[in-house]
Amino acid sequence: MDFQENFLQSVWKYQYFDKNGLQTTDGTPLSIIKIGYHNFYEGPDFLESQIHLGNIDYYGHVEIHRKSSDWKNHDHNNDERYNSVVLHVVWDDDKPILRKDGTTIPTLVLKGKVLLDVIRNYERLLNGEGELLCASGLDFIPDIIRFSTLEKSLVERLEIKAKLILDLLEECNMDWEETCFRWLMNAFGFKTNSESMLHLSRLVSFKTLKKHSGNSLIIQAMLLGQAGLIPPSINDDYGQLLQREYDFYHKKYGFGNAMHPSEWKFMGVRPGNFPTLRIVQVAEIIAKNPSLLSGVLHETSSISNFKKFFSIQIPEYWQHHYQIDKPSNRNLPKSLSNQTINLLLINFVVPLWFAYGKYIQDNGWQEKCFDLLQEMEPEENFIIRKFNACNWNPKTAFDTQGMIGQFHNYCKPKKCLDCKVGQNLLKPSKK
Structure with missing residues (x-):
């Protein structure tokens, strides 16, 4: 099976594997109490986790890799932040790994434990055609998930523009x-x-x-x-x-x-x-x-x-x-023209409002941005046409701005497992 490390991170995050009779590679019984919260910055992948190993509770972090040897390949053995890792989760255990202080890291191997449905769904997603790999599965995505996806991408897009404006403010x-x-x-x-x-x-x-x-x-x-x-x-x-x-x-x-x-x-x-x-x-x-x-x-x-x-x-x-x-x-x-004015509202006014709200720490400006975009007609461009072709039809500029952000930050770089739509398509069927 060909996959990226973020697949294993999703498997751990949503616990898409058989947890019956879990053991570490040395045969110690393992129970997962808290998976921890996903860390998108430098350092271990999941922070503040809790596991029960043998007869002892351990509190610390979880690191995910395709192979155990990636620990050393990523130079974690020389990074003190990884001394607090209590569990190393891997697909293949190809090499024994030690922390910087020389202690052994308990290792859980997921190979053979990941739910078959999840593997099939992941392969189906990766084998999608065109720039929107999820196109064939969009009809099965609930409206609330679609809305949440676009809202997240819109906020991320506005955050980027707000930073540009706040940098200008300092200048x-x-x-x-x-x-x-x-x-x-x-x-x-x-x-x-x-x-x-x-x-x-x-x-x-x-x-x-x-x-x-x-x-x-x-x-x-x-x-x-x-x-x-x-x-x-x-x-x-x-x-x-x-x-x-x-x-x-x-x-x-x-x-x-x-x-x-x-x-x-x-x-x-x-x-x-x-x-x-x-x-x-x-x-x-x-x-x-x-x-x-x-x-x-x-x-x-x-x-x-x-x-x-x-x-x-x-x-x-x-x-x-x-x-x-x-x-x-x-x-x-x-x-x-009306089209030019609409573009100015979207690209000049809304980001300025958003940045100003961040500056004075007033979330009301963010709501004003959303309200204005939801009053406006959807944009038309080559990105929006890609979504229309998949029967994901925007109703307002709120949707189209979210779609533009979604395309550039998730679809084009194929970060499907960081996207709520991709995550929804990954989960196993209910039995």
Whole structure:
């Protein structure tokens, strides 16, 4: 049988083996009192376990390996944390093992004891086709398990984004307003240009930009100029005006070196997602909402409020140009699309709320995130289509965000036994 170590960890965690007449490799009778709790960090696999060995109760940790020799292969014999291991659980006992202090470790061999149903279910799961190995068994998974799976993946996804925001907060000397601006810029990069937009946000502070709230032209000039997206030679009047404004404010505020145009991605990007247009859109939002952080946290309690918050009028020039001095053959949108606003809610607002709640230690913000996502329509992308093909159809953005997290963190790396769906498919049938 071919399996990974996490299979044995699941077998131990859920006790999927025959416990009648258990003995260690030296013939000592063994009873399991407490399996311990699963440790996902460094150190033994299960902590604070309790076993009855012979006539003595032992309290300590349990370590799981495919082979006994893995103890030495993983260098546990030189790690004092493993001196408290009271039971070594293995599939094959191929070598006697000692702790660092030289004492023998009681060993339980699972080979021949694991329930046949569990082995079959594991093999069936591993032999699944496509990137969702559980596809053939999803119809048998209860709705509550599916919901719990997506909720866990969603929270993990938000935790990752919250860490990015809190790291930005430290970078901004605990200035939440500046952090909010930088996260907004990151979101407006829409993955392809996120890092470049974040770089730009470090070159022009929000404190400087909001001094010119109400005048989007000046904000455009400062951002586009520092982005390196105002060409040196311009023929049209608007572009020349942007250049003059940028030259003036560059000297006034003592801006550092601008970015190089090569730092921006245009190739393979839809024209409507060109960084020039996204920067202009950010400029309009800042011009309209100088109290950016307060607006996001306190004045936007519903989707309709958010649509008002992001309701901007794109300047006439940018309704006919993708880039400065390069007219478009067709008219461009006059405002942000509903799809763009929804993406901003998901990728800008919700993570910011989640991070802010963690910062002030208020779980109510997490509930606000969930409530907002459950009000929103499900997203459509290549990952969601994979779940739809398996008849796991999302109803809201709560589901789709959970699915995206699930796919990247569990399905793609094939961590099925760390997933509640995979764990459910592993368990033996009831008799």
